[in-house]
Amino acid sequence: MKGPHAFAQKHLLGVEHLSVEELTTILDLGERFLEIAERPIKKVPTLRGKTVINLFLEPSTRTRTSFEIAAKRLSADGINFTASASATTKGETLIDTAMNLDAMSPDIVVIRHAQAGSAELLTKHIRAAVVNAGDGQHEHPTQALLDASTIRAHKGKIEGLTVTICGDIDHSRVARSDIFALRKLGAKVRVAGPRSLLPLGVESLGVEAFDRIEPALEGADVVIMLRIQLERKAGGRFPNTREYARYFGLNPRRLNLAKPDAIVMHPGPMNRGVEIDPSVADGPRSVILDQVARGVAVRMAVLYLLGGGSEAVE
Amino acid sequence: MADILLRGGRVIDPARNFDATVDVLLRDGKVAGVDADLPAPTGKDAQVIDVHGKWVVPGLIDLHTHLREPGQEYKENIETGTAAAAAGGFTAVCAMPNTVPPNDNRAITELMVRRAREVGAVRVYPIGCITQGQKGENLSEMGELQEAGCVAVSDDGKSVMNSEVMRRALEYARGFGLLVIQHAEDCNLSANGPAHEGPVSTRIGLRSQPAAAESAMVARDLELVALTGARYHVAHVSCAETVRLVREAKRRGLPVTCEVTPHHLTLTDEACAGYDTSTRVNPPLRSDKDVLAVREALADGTIDAVATDHAPHSSVEKDVEFEQAACGLIGLETALALCLGLVHANLISPMALFERMSTAPARILGLVGGTLAPGSVADVTVVDPQATWICDPSRFRSRSRNSPFAGRSMRGRAMLTIVAGHIAFAEEKLVG
Numbered sequence: 001m002k003g004p005h006a007f008a009q010k011h012l013l014g015v016e017h018l019s020v021e022e023l024t025t026i027l028d029l030g031e032r033f034l035e036i037a038e039r040p041i042k043k044v045p046t047l048r049g050k051t052v053i054n055l056f057l058e059p060s061t062r063t064r065t066s067f068e069i070a071a072k073r074l075s076a077d078g079i080n081f082t083a084s085a086s087a088t089t090k091g092e093t094l095i096d097t098a099m100n101l102d103a104m105s106p107d108i109v110v111i112r113h114a115q116a117g118s119a120e121l122l123t124k125h126i127r128a129a130v131v132n133a134g135d136g137q138h139e140h141p142t143q144a145l146l147d148a149s150t151i152r153a154h155k156g157k158i159e160g161l162t163v164t165i166c167g168d169i170d171h172s173r174v175a176r177s178d179i180f181a182l183r184k185l186g187a188k189v190r191v192a193g194p195r196s197l198l199p200l201g202v203e204s205l206g207v208e209a210f211d212r213i214e215p216a217l218e219g220a221d222v223v224i225m226l227r228i229q230l231e232r233k234a235g236g237r238f239p240n241t242r243e244y245a246r247y248f249g250l251n252p253r254r255l256n257l258a259k260p261d262a263i264v265m266h267p268g269p270m271n272r273g274v275e276i277d278p279s280v281a282d283g284p285r286s287v288i289l290d291q292v293a294r295g296v297a298v299r300m301a302v303l304y305l306l307g308g309g310s311e312a313v314e
Numbered sequence: 315m316a317d318i319l320l321r322g323g324r325v326i327d328p329a330r331n332f333d334a335t336v337d338v339l340l341r342d343g344k345v346a347g348v349d350a351d352l353p354a355p356t357g358k359d360a361q362v363i364d365v366h367g368k369w370v371v372p373g374l375i376d377l378h379t380h381l382r383e384p385g386q387e388y389k390e391n392i393e394t395g396t397a398a399a400a401a402g403g404f405t406a407v408c409a410m411p412n413t414v415p416p417n418d419n420r421a422i423t424e425l426m427v428r429r430a431r432e433v434g435a436v437r438v439y440p441i442g443c444i445t446q447g448q449k450g451e452n453l454s455e456m457g458e459l460q461e462a463g464c465v466a467v468s469d470d471g472k473s474v475m476n477s478e479v480m481r482r483a484l485e486y487a488r489g490f491g492l493l494v495i496q497h498a499e500d501c502n503l504s505a506n507g508p509a510h511e512g513p514v515s516t517r518i519g520l521r522s523q524p525a526a527a528e529s530a531m532v533a534r535d536l537e538l539v540a541l542t543g544a545r546y547h548v549a550h551v552s553c554a555e556t557v558r559l560v561r562e563a564k565r566r567g568l569p570v571t572c573e574v575t576p577h578h579l580t581l582t583d584e585a586c587a588g589y590d591t592s593t594r595v596n597p598p599l600r601s602d603k604d605v606l607a608v609r610e611a612l613a614d615g616t617i618d619a620v621a622t623d624h625a626p627h628s629s630v631e632k633d634v635e636f637e638q639a640a641c642g643l644i645g646l647e648t649a650l651a652l653c654l655g656l657v658h659a660n661l662i663s664p665m666a667l668f669e670r671m672s673t674a675p676a677r678i679l680g681l682v683g684g685t686l687a688p689g690s691v692a693d694v695t696v697v698d699p700q701a702t703w704i705c706d707p708s709r710f711r712s713r714s715r716n717s718p719f720a721g722r723s724m725r726g727r728a729m730l731t732i733v734a735g736h737i738a739f740a741e742e743k744l745v746g
Binding site: 136 | 511512513515516517518519520521522524588589633634635636637638
């Protein structure tokens with residue numbers, strides 16, 4: 001894996017400001033890294049000697065593990081720095097944390113934080129490349145990349161597809177990043193959910209908004225279900241999870257409104273029986289676990305590009 | 315006190331609709347003469363200051379300043395805050411009551427009045443709390459607050475949410491002739507949203523509050539004004555809906571006035587897109603439609619006054635994540651230049667601007683100043699409308715640096731600020 005890549009960014013803070021070429025570069029590279037997971041020795045020396053810090057200041061299992069595996073498969077030294085163990089619970093500011101980490105000369109810092117703009121704030125106080133692994137309700141770029149990767153693999157393309165994102169759009173950084181990425185790559189994006197969970201002016205992002213999910217599902221190629229983010233006070237926006245499941249959950253009957261070959265995705269963690277019926281989650285159209293597998297590959301691609309990896313993969 | 319003759323400036327006095335190039339003589343703390351070719355004063359230390367090409371206006375009055383003393387002197391104090399005011403062309407500031415402890419009793423008011431007398435560069439008019447501890451429950455001792463020097467009441471920073479409490483506050487204040495200034499925000503609806511709700515907040519993922527959080531509270535209050543007949547003033551109007559409500563209320567003849575800040579006149583919510591915490595302010599920076607509405611309302615008089623909402627915060631409160639940052643920005647040393655930008659863009663006349671920045675604030679609170687009529691107090695600001703400068707908060711008199719205008723090219727500034735005939739601020743090259 002050699003040669004110049006169309007990727008001029010120092011950090012990965014979001015999808016909004018990435019070009020189509022940069023998105024495609026990451027997706028193509030991720031495709032090639034996917035194969036490493038099938039090898040008996042799942043490791044390449046690409047980032048040997050590089051230090052990657054996972055600064056996770058909000059609870060996360062899947063994303064942190066995925067980044068950790070991605071770093072290890074590239075032979076980087078990965079260190080986890082989580083909220084419960086960190087100085088932030090002792091009152092240290094994010095800027096002080098950043099400056100302390102900077103003094104240890106990491107090459108890449110992956111940050112997950114409960115507030116929008118925190119990844120960008122970090123870049124102002126640290127020399128390392130910064131990867132946004134989710135900042136509040138703002139962006140979660142690697143999730144969008146792995147979603148795009150999954151869609152491209154199953155549909156052969158993204159351009160011209162109709163993608164319907166259902167659920168708690170307002171609190172969802174995944175929805176924002178998915179909208180930016182999929183629109184850039186030529187998909188038509190619909191968002192659907194109770195109007196109380198759709199952000200005011202969501203149409204300005206270039207999507208079609210629906211306050212019932214049935215019309216949004218009609219003819220869709222891809223259905224992405226989102227979790228209700230009760231930790232972000234979504235609870236007051238609808239009566240209860242029982243009624244939510246009844247009107248906004250994805251069950252087999254509703255899925256039949258989509259195209260016969262439509263795929264179902266979910267960024268996880270799922271609330272089975274709330275936004276998604278177990279028979280759909282485990283059904284033949286679900287590609288949810290493939291998303292997880294591709295997450296590692298796409299994150300390897302991101303770390304590779306930001307970490308200045310240059311050695312051959314083969 | 316030595317006489318001062320301001321020679322050859324363009325004198326703009328909105329109180330008399332006066333605009334002419336004449337001399338102004340200040341003597342014994344009063345305006346002694348406004349006329350062409352006044353003879354130079356001859357007394358010991360008398361000064362003649364050449365202000366050709368400059369504008370001589372009644373001293374600016376800020377209805378809305380946070381001086382942070384007592385309690386948060388690490389952000390600002392009466393000495394630094396009034397020095398910043400003088401440097402910005404203000405001859406008087408109204409000090410908001412969200413000090414620590416809040417100014418809800420005469421002991422705090424008396425302290426502020428005494429400190430202002432000892433170290434203040436400009437006049438300081440304390441504003442007392444509407445309710446004890448700004449809690450929105452029990453009325454504060456408005457009679458004693460007024461006796462000690464308060465000129466109005468406000469729970470600024472907090473809205474009086476309970477309609478019954480607001481009603482009684484309006485009635486009680488009316489009996490003392492005290493203006494009630496409301497920070498209008500339905501706190502349930504706003505839920506501490508750090509950004510304006512709309513396409514920008516949707517894009518940048520900041521939690522947000524709708525403009526209706528402000529206008530819904532103003533609408534309620536206007537009904538209570540109709541019920542009680544009390545005088546009511548809306549602080550920092552930020553959105554088109556509030557402008558519409560105030561315009562209608564004035565047409566109904568209700569005794570309502572309002573103010574707008576320089577930042578709501580000049581910045582939209584796009585300024586928050588880089589998560590610069592100096593743009594975190596409450597009410598939040600709004601849409602371009604709202605900015606156009608408040609500009610138009612300032613020009614046509616629906617909005618009575620410009621007020622800075624000067625809100626100093628230290629790096630402790632501001633060098634954090636956007637949503638954790640304290641609300642507010644410093645405004646005393648940028649207000650005049652930002653508003654002169656509206657004059658340069660022909661959005662408002664100089665006469666109307668200085669009416670909004672001096673004459674109207676004086677009228678709303680019944681303060682001295684706001685005019686250069688002979689016999690009035692010698693509170694005067696000399697403005698160089700063309701001076702260009704780069705905003706550098708590290709050079710401000712304020713103790714805090716939280717300005718979203720850092721690095722911006724400015725045009726126009728105060729070159730001389732005179733309070734009761736004393737020079738409170740002068741550009742170094744101007745007065746020897």
